[in-house]
Amino acid sequence: MSIAVSTSTDKIIVDKSRSHRNKPVSKTVRATRQRLQTGSSAPSGFEREMLLLHIDSVLNGAIALPILVVLIAATGVYLSGDRSFLPWALMALSAHAVTVFLARKAKREDIGTEKVSIWRHRFLAGQVLMGICWAIFAVRECDSCRDISFALFEGTGLFIALAVTAMGTFLLRNALLCTFAPVIAALGFSSLTGGNPVHVGLTGMLSLSLAFLMLMTGRMNRANVHILSVQSEKDDLIAELEVAKSMSDEARRRAEEANLAKSRFLASMSHELRTPLNAILGFSEVMSTEVLGPLNNPTYKEYTVDIHRSGQHLLDLINEILDLSRIEAGKYELSEEAVNLTEIAEDCIGMVQLRARSKAITINEQFEQAMPAVWADEKAMRQVTLNLLSNAVKFTPAGGEITVKCGWTAGGGQYISIKDNGPGIPEDEIPVVLSAFGQGSIAIKSAEQGTGLGLPIVQAILAKHNGQFVLRSKLREGTEAIAILPPRRVLQSLPPVEDVPSPTRRRKSFA
Structure with missing residues (x-):
C-alpha cells in the first residue's frame, strides 16, 4: 500500500501549489511602463522627484541663509548704529524657519503624486514670505549714513541674497x-514715488541679474529633469531585464519539469511496453514456427508473421525513442574500447545482406587495408553503421547498388561512408531529416516509412565521440552518409625505439 502511495506521489511532476511569478518586479514594470506611456520624459512627469530633491536641498543648506541674515544685520547695525535691523533679522529668520519647518514636515510625510502641487505651492508661499523680508530690507533708509556707502551695503546684500x-x-x-519679485516691486515703487536715483539703479541691476539667474536656474532645472529621465529609463530597463530574467527562470523551471516528466514517462513506458511486447514477439514466433503443433489454417500462420513483424517494428521504435531520450538527457554513457571500423562494417553488412538480396541490391565493399583500431564505443558504432545501412537498403530501389567505404580522412581520422543510388533527398529537406522525427517527402511517400529517429541518433552518437556526421544527397542520384571519427581517437602503433650505441661503447665493441 505504501509503495503505491509513493509511486503516485512521485508521478506528480508539476508543482502548482505555489506561485513562481515575481510579483514585486511585475508591479514595478507595470508602473514604469504606464509612466513611459503617459510621457514621463516631460518635466511634469518628475515634479515629485524634483520636489523631493528640493526638500533635501533645503534641509541640507538650512544654516546658510541664517548666517547671511545675521551678517547683514550685524553690518547694518555697525554702519548705521540703528538697532532696527535686529527686528528685521528676526522676521527674516522666522520666514526661513517656516520654510525649514515645511521641509521637515514634508520629509516625514509620504508625498503622493496628488499632493505634489499642494506642497509646491506651500514652498513657493514660503519663498514669497522671504521675499517680503528682502523687500523691507531693500527700501530701508539710513539718515545717519552716506547715501553711497549705504547703497553699496544694500546692493551687496541683495545680490548675495x-x-x-x-x-x-x-x-x-x-x-x-517668487522670492525677488516683491523686492523689485518695492524698489520700483520707491523709485517712482521718491525719485531716489540709487533705488532706480539698484532696481535696474537687480532686474537684469534676476532675469539672468532665472535663465541659468531654468537650464539647471531642465538638466536635472534630464538626469532624472535618464535614471528613470535606466530603472525601466533594469526592471525589464528583471522581468525577462524572471520569465526565463519560469520557462526554464517548466522546461525542467517537462523534461523530468518525459524522462519518468519513458522510464515507465520502457518497462510497461517492453514486457508485453517481448511476450507478443515470443508467442508469435512460437506460433509462426509451429513449435507446439501445426496451424491448420494457413491464414492464421500469416497473421502470426504479421504480428511478429509489427511487434518487432514497435520494439525498434521504442528502443530508438529511449536512445534519443537518454542522449538528450545527457545520460548516454560511452563504453569505450579499442575497436576496428572495418570489422564493424563487415558485421553490419552481414546483418542487412539477407534483406538486400531480397531486393536484388548489390553491396560493394571498399576498405583500406591495415587500418589501426580506434578508441570508441563498439555498440554505439555498430548502431551508427547499422542505422545508415538500413536506411540505404530501405530507400534503394530493387536492383540498386550500395557502396560501403572505410578509410582515412585528410586530417588523419577515420570514416565510414555508405552511398546508395536511391531517389536522393532534396537539398532543402536535409535539415528536416536530421531533426528528431523529421522525414523527407521521399520517405513519406515510401511504403517503408521509418520513425525519423535514425539519423538524429547517428548524429548524436558521433557528437558524443567528438566526431562528425555528413549527409550528401542529390535528387535522383543518390545519398551518401559519412560517419567521421577525429584523429585523436585513432590508436597508432608506435615503432620500437632503436638503442643507438654511443661512440665510447662502439669503440669498446671494436676493441
Whole structure:
C-alpha cells in the first residue's frame, strides 16, 4: 500500500501549489511602463522627484541663509548704529524657519503624486514670505549714513541674497521669481514715488541679474529633469531585464519539469511496453514456427508473421525513442574500447545482406587495408553503421547498388561512408531529416516509412565521440552518409625505439 502511495506521489511532476511569478518586479514594470506611456520624459512627469530633491536641498543648506541674515544685520547695525535691523533679522529668520519647518514636515510625510502641487505651492508661499523680508530690507533708509556707502551695503546684500537663493531653490521652478519679485516691486515703487536715483539703479541691476539667474536656474532645472529621465529609463530597463530574467527562470523551471516528466514517462513506458511486447514477439514466433503443433489454417500462420513483424517494428521504435531520450538527457554513457571500423562494417553488412538480396541490391565493399583500431564505443558504432545501412537498403530501389567505404580522412581520422543510388533527398529537406522525427517527402511517400529517429541518433552518437556526421544527397542520384571519427581517437602503433650505441661503447665493441 505504501509503495503505491509513493509511486503516485512521485508521478506528480508539476508543482502548482505555489506561485513562481515575481510579483514585486511585475508591479514595478507595470508602473514604469504606464509612466513611459503617459510621457514621463516631460518635466511634469518628475515634479515629485524634483520636489523631493528640493526638500533635501533645503534641509541640507538650512544654516546658510541664517548666517547671511545675521551678517547683514550685524553690518547694518555697525554702519548705521540703528538697532532696527535686529527686528528685521528676526522676521527674516522666522520666514526661513517656516520654510525649514515645511521641509521637515514634508520629509516625514509620504508625498503622493496628488499632493505634489499642494506642497509646491506651500514652498513657493514660503519663498514669497522671504521675499517680503528682502523687500523691507531693500527700501530701508539710513539718515545717519552716506547715501553711497549705504547703497553699496544694500546692493551687496541683495545680490548675495539673490545668488544664495538661486543656488538653493533652482530645483523648485519659479522659486527665485517668487522670492525677488516683491523686492523689485518695492524698489520700483520707491523709485517712482521718491525719485531716489540709487533705488532706480539698484532696481535696474537687480532686474537684469534676476532675469539672468532665472535663465541659468531654468537650464539647471531642465538638466536635472534630464538626469532624472535618464535614471528613470535606466530603472525601466533594469526592471525589464528583471522581468525577462524572471520569465526565463519560469520557462526554464517548466522546461525542467517537462523534461523530468518525459524522462519518468519513458522510464515507465520502457518497462510497461517492453514486457508485453517481448511476450507478443515470443508467442508469435512460437506460433509462426509451429513449435507446439501445426496451424491448420494457413491464414492464421500469416497473421502470426504479421504480428511478429509489427511487434518487432514497435520494439525498434521504442528502443530508438529511449536512445534519443537518454542522449538528450545527457545520460548516454560511452563504453569505450579499442575497436576496428572495418570489422564493424563487415558485421553490419552481414546483418542487412539477407534483406538486400531480397531486393536484388548489390553491396560493394571498399576498405583500406591495415587500418589501426580506434578508441570508441563498439555498440554505439555498430548502431551508427547499422542505422545508415538500413536506411540505404530501405530507400534503394530493387536492383540498386550500395557502396560501403572505410578509410582515412585528410586530417588523419577515420570514416565510414555508405552511398546508395536511391531517389536522393532534396537539398532543402536535409535539415528536416536530421531533426528528431523529421522525414523527407521521399520517405513519406515510401511504403517503408521509418520513425525519423535514425539519423538524429547517428548524429548524436558521433557528437558524443567528438566526431562528425555528413549527409550528401542529390535528387535522383543518390545519398551518401559519412560517419567521421577525429584523429585523436585513432590508436597508432608506435615503432620500437632503436638503442643507438654511443661512440665510447662502439669503440669498446671494436676493441
